[in-house]
Each structure stands twice: as structure tokens, then as C-alpha cells.
Amino acid sequence: MAIATVNPTTGETLKTYEPLSDEALEDRIARAARAWAAYRRTSAEQRAGWLRAAADVIDADTDTVAELMTTEMGKTLAAAKAEVGKCAKALRWYAEHGPALLEPERKDAGAVGATDAYVVHQPIGVVLAIMPWNFPLWQAMRFAAPALMAGNVGLLKHASNVPQTALYLEELFRKAGFPDDVFQTLLIGSSTIEKVLRDDRVAAATLTGSAPAGQSVASIAGDALKKTVLELGGSDPFIVMPSANLEQAAEVAVTARNQNNGQSCIAAKRFFVHRDVAEEFTRLFAEKIAALTVGDPMDPDTQIGPLATESGREDVEKYVDDAVAKGADVLVGGKRVDRPGWFYEPTLLAGITSEMDLYSEEVFGPVAALFTVDSLDEAIEIANSHPYGLGANLWSEDEGERAQFIADVASGMAFVNGMVTSYPELPFGGVKQSGYGRELTELGMREFMNAKTVWVGPPSSEQGDGDTAGAASE
Numbered sequence: 051m052a053i054a055t056v057n058p059t060t061g062e063t064l065k066t067y068e069p070l071s072d073e074a075l076e077d078r079i080a081r082a083a084r085a086w087a088a089y090r091r092t093s094a095e096q097r098a099g100w101l102r103a104a105a106d107v108i109d110a111d112t113d114t115v116a117e118l119m120t121t122e123m124g125k126t127l128a129a130a131k132a133e134v135g136k137c138a139k140a141l142r143w144y145a146e147h148g149p150a151l152l153e154p155e156r157k158d159a160g161a162v163g164a165t166d167a168y169v170v171h172q173p174i175g176v177v178l179a180i181m182p183w184n185f186p187l188w189q190a191m192r193f194a195a196p197a198l199m200a201g202n203v204g205l206l207k208h209a210s211n212v213p214q215t216a217l218y219l220e221e222l223f224r225k226a227g228f229p230d231d232v233f234q235t236l237l238i239g240s241s242t243i244e245k246v247l248r249d250d251r252v253a254a255a256t257l258t259g260s261a262p263a264g265q266s267v268a269s270i271a272g273d274a275l276k277k278t279v280l281e282l283g284g285s286d287p288f289i290v291m292p293s294a295n296l297e298q299a300a301e302v303a304v305t306a307r308n309q310n311n312g313q314s315c316i317a318a319k320r321f322f323v324h325r326d327v328a329e330e331f332t333r334l335f336a337e338k339i340a341a342l343t344v345g346d347p348m349d350p351d352t353q354i355g356p357l358a359t360e361s362g363r364e365d366v367e368k369y370v371d372d373a374v375a376k377g378a379d380v381l382v383g384g385k386r387v388d389r390p391g392w393f394y395e396p397t398l399l400a401g402i403t404s405e406m407d408l409y410s411e412e413v414f415g416p417v418a419a420l421f422t423v424d425s426l427d428e429a430i431e432i433a434n435s436h437p438y439g440l441g442a443n444l445w446s447e448d449e450g451e452r453a454q455f456i457a458d459v460a461s462g463m464a465f466v467n468g469m470v471t472s473y474p475e476l477p478f479g480g481v482k483q484s485g486y487g488r489e490l491t492e493l494g495m496r497e498f499m500n501a502k503t504v505w506v507g508p509p510s511s512e513q514g515d516g517d518t519a520g521a522a523s524e
């Protein structure tokens with residue numbers, strides 16, 4: 051795939067980039083390694099100050115960077131502005147909490163025969179971030195803010211269709227006053243990732259992307275014995291029980307499925323509705339989906355813009371056509387929109403069976419799959435049969451059902467009477483083929499830190515001949 055800005059609203063190619071030459075790539079990796087040698091010795095308070103400055107810069111740049119994202123990948127301008135705001139919030143969260151989270155953790159020194167014992171969290175070096183186009187600023191920031199707070203240095207390999215947003219990120223940290231080269235964007239194709247990942251100067255990698263991309267990165271990193279965090283796909287269940295407020299559940303269901311033009315790993319994709327309320331919920335859900343305004347994402351009235359790429363729309367079409375050919379009922383939508391650009395109608399399908407490809411895969415577009423179930427047990431059983439386990443949603447006023455859902459749903463995140471959302475204040479990540487590791491909060495920051503155990507013994511004058519206090523206590 052060429053490194054290029056192609057406007058999905060029109061299909062027009064606006065700007066193309068040559069990938070970095072071998073020499074330019076070598077130079078950038080060398081600069082990252084040199085930058086880390088100095089950056090690791092900066093204080094947490096200094097780094098927090100740069101993060102605060104970055105939050106101010108990004109706030110001031112909101113309109114231009116939001117327009118850039120909408121032009122590159124088609125999200126509505128309102129959603130793009132909200133994404134910028136969320137990045138500023140994450141930068142400020144780490145600026146505020148980072149220094150305390152980096153304090154050494156005292157341990158019980160007496161219990162291990164030491165005069166002092168503690169764990170100190172230290173940065174590990176240059177981290178490669180391989181990021182997707184769907185939240186082009188936020189997902190890179192979700193890596194960058196904790197990494198830079200920790201004292202690590204970042205190399206960003208962004209998706210090939212958002213090069214200008216990727217370059218903006220490098221510029222942002224420069225404008226905020228971070229030392230040179232602590233965050234660099236590498237304009238390279240996917241085929242060059244292995245070379246960067248295997249480079250001895252690169253310590254670890256994080257990837258947000260597809261399960262096949264995760265397998266490839268994990269196997270290379272495993273071979274090179276490097277740490278990875280993987281945030282892969284999702285096909286989140288959205289379960290509606292009879293006690294739920296159906297009007298509210300249907301309203302949120304529409305947003306949960308169609309956010310970001312249907313292209314989010316944490317979008318609810320499978321809707322399990324209890325038979326007792328299935329007719330009413332389906333009516334509400336279908337009416338609200340049919341009422342969505344599809345159009346130019348720059349227009350403030352638009353709720354659904356185009357899919358980001360032509361091939362992405364073809365994939366969505368294939369899933370819907372396969373399901374319909376195997377007997378699914380199209381309650382709303384079901385086809386591309388007849389206009390330039392890569393638009394697809396918000397769609398609701400019922401009568402889903404396990405033979406259909408969308409049953410066990412992820413549809414990255416505005417297509418909701420509706421299931422009628424007879425119990426919460428049945429909903430959770432089908433939900434858990436999917437290879438992914440990222441987020442999960444339940445709508446119920448029943449305490450017992452909520453407890454069962456939280457205990458049994460196989461996911462990294464469980465939301466009750468709300469939709470799965472990422473917050474800088476909460477950990478983010480999945481289980482099974484949705485990946486491993488966590489982003490955000492202290493968990494995210496420590497994924498790429500060395501938790502170094504420190505044991506300090508008494509002065510040697512107080513120790514016995516030829517023995518150490520540590521050995522003596524074993």
C-alpha cells in the first residue's frame with residue numbers, strides 16, 4: 051500500500067510520500083538510541099512538564115489536526131475534534147500522575163535480611179509503535195504519553211493512509227519542547243517493520259491492528275526475545291435483558307455500533323437481545339439506525355461518513371453479501387451508497403447463523419448483527435464462543451445478571467448500562483485473540499519498564515565472614 055493521503059469522501063489522492071531509504075531509516079534509529087541515552091536521565095517532573103506543554107499545543111491545534119484526520123480517514127469532524135480532546139486529556143493525566151507512579155515501591159526489607167528493599171521502575175529504551183488509521187491520533191497517543199512519561203523513546207510506524215497525521219505527531223512533541231528525536235515518525239511500509247523490530251537498538255514493540263499483524267509482530271519479537279503489547283480486533287457483544295431501559299439501550303447501541311463510521315475495535319458488533327423484549331428493542335434499534343445521516347464527514351449534520359479505504363468497504367460488502375446469501379434478514383441498509391467515496395449504509399442484520407462469516411470474524415464497518423436469545427447464559431455462551439475478547443456490554447437492572455456477566459464474560463473490559471469506551475483513567479486491552487497487555491493507567495506505562503528489584507544489605511562490618519546477609523537468610 052502506497053504511503054499516501056487519499057480522501058475517502060472523494061477517492062482523490064491528495065499527497066504521496068516516498069518511504070524512508072535504508073540510510074535515512076538507519077539514521078533515525080541511531081538518533082533514537084542516542085536520544086534515549088540522555089532522555090532516560092531526565093527527571094519525571096521535567097517529562098511531566100513537556101507532556102503538559104504537548105497538551106496545550108494539541109489543544110491549540112485542534113481544528114487543523116481534526117480536519118487532517120477527517121481528510122485522511124473519513125471520521126466526522128466532530129469525532130475528530132473529540133479525539134484531539136481525548137489526547138490532551140491523556141497527556142495531562144500522565145503529567146499529573148506519572149511522577150508519583152514512578153516513585154520506588156518500598157518492600158519489607160527486614161523480611162529479606164536487608165536494610166533497604168524496593169522496586170524501581172526504569173525505562174527500557176526505544177519502543178516501536180505500529181499503529182492503525184482508525185483513531186490515528188488517539189491510538190498513537192495512548193502509546194506515546196505513557197512511554198514518554200516513563201522515559202522511553204518512541205518510533206512510530208503509522209498506517210500508510212494517515213501519513214500527515216503521523217508527521218503531525220512528531221511535530222507536536224517537537225513543538226512541546228521535548229528533546230530532539232525522542233519521538234520520531236518512520237514513513238516506512240509494513241515490509242520494513244521486521245528490520246526495525248530486530249534491530250538491537252529497539253527494545254520492544256506495541257501494535258494495535260489486526261490479529262494476523264499481531265501474530266507476525268509477536269513471532270518476530272518472540273524470536274528476538276523482545277516484549278510486545280498487542281491490541282488486536284474485537285467483536286464486542288451487547289446484551290439486552292428484559293429489565294433494561296430499552297429506549298436508552300437502543301440509543302446507545304446505535305452509537306456503540308456506528309461510532310467512527312463503524313470502524314472501531316471496541317464497537318459493539320453482536321447484539322444479543324432477550325426474546326421477551328426482542329420485538330420492541332429491534333423496532334427501536336432499526337428505527338434509530340435508519341434515521342442516521344450519512345454524508346460528507348466535514349458537514350456538522352453528518353453522523354456517518356465513508357469507510358476509510360476502498361478495500362475496507364469491499365470487505366464489509368463481502369460479509370453482508372455472504373450473510374444474506376446464507377439466509378440473514380436485512381432489516382436496515384445492506385448496500386453501498388450511490389455516490390463518490392467509500393460509503394456504506396448503516397445496516398442491521400437478523401437471523402445470524404454460525405455458517406455466516408461474520409459470526410466468528412470482525413466486520414469493520416457500520417453493520418450490526420442481531421441475535422435473539424432465551425437467557426443470559428445463552429448470550430454469554432455465544433458471546434464467548436468468538437475468538438476475540440476485547441470489550442463487552444450488558445444492559446440490565448438485575449444485580450444477579452450483572453454479577454454473572456462480570457464473572458463470566460470472556461473479555462478484557464466489561465461495561466454495564468453503558469458502552470465500552472476507552473478512558474485515560476482506566477486500563478484498556480483484551481484477552482484471547484484480542485491480544486495481551488494493557489494500555490493506559492499505570493499498567494500501560496509499566497508494560498515498557500524494567501521493574502528492577504533493589505536489595506541493599508547492612509554494612510559489611512555487620513556481616514559474618516564470607517557470607518552475605520542475603521545468603522544467610524535463605
Ligand SMILES: O=CCCCC(=O)O
Pocket residue numbers: 184185188313314315316471472
Ligand atoms: O480499534 C480500536 C479502537 C479503540 C478506540 C478507543 O480507544 O476509543
